[in-house]
Amino acid sequence: MNKQLLLLISLQELDILKKDKKNEEEVGFELEDLKEIEEARVKLVSELPDHLYRKYTRLTKRYGNAVVPVVNKICQGCYLVFPTQMISPEQKNETVTTCPSCGRILYWAD
Numbered sequence: 001m002n003k004q005l006l007l008l009i010s011l012q013e014l015d016i017l018k019k020d021k022k023n024e025e026e027v028g029f030e031l032e033d034l035k036e037i038e039e040a041r042v043k044l045v046s047e048l049p050d051h052l053y054r055k056y057t058r059l060t061k062r063y064g065n066a067v068v069p070v071v072n073k074i075c076q077g078c079y080l081v082f083p084t085q086m087i088s089p090e091q092k093n094e095t096v097t098t099c100p101s102c103g104r105i106l107y108w109a110d
């Protein structure tokens with residue numbers, strides 16, 4: 001898989017984890033885990049090219065999830081069905097692709 005794509009997926013996982021921890025915190029959990037997540041996040045972001053991080057931030061603000069899987073040729077963000085010829089099997093997950101309809105960053109889960 002494309003390294004940048006992998007970084008973006010990991011970044012989103014961290015953000016989801018962070019959100020969960022913040023919710024836990026409200027009911028009285030430790031701050032220590034959150035600090036670790038934050039540190040891992042800084043490291044990830046430093047490895048990502050600026051334009052991709054900006055895209056990720058913009059998409060997260062807009063939709064809540066910036067990176068979505070494509071399952072059975074369907075974008076799981078907006079449910080657009082991709083024409084088969086749009087992506088050749090070799091291209092799958094080898095480049096950072098965005099959905100032509102919603103603009104989210106895509107990865108192929110099948």
Ligand SMILES: [Zn+2]
Nearest residue numbers: 075078099102
């Ligand atoms: Zn889409």
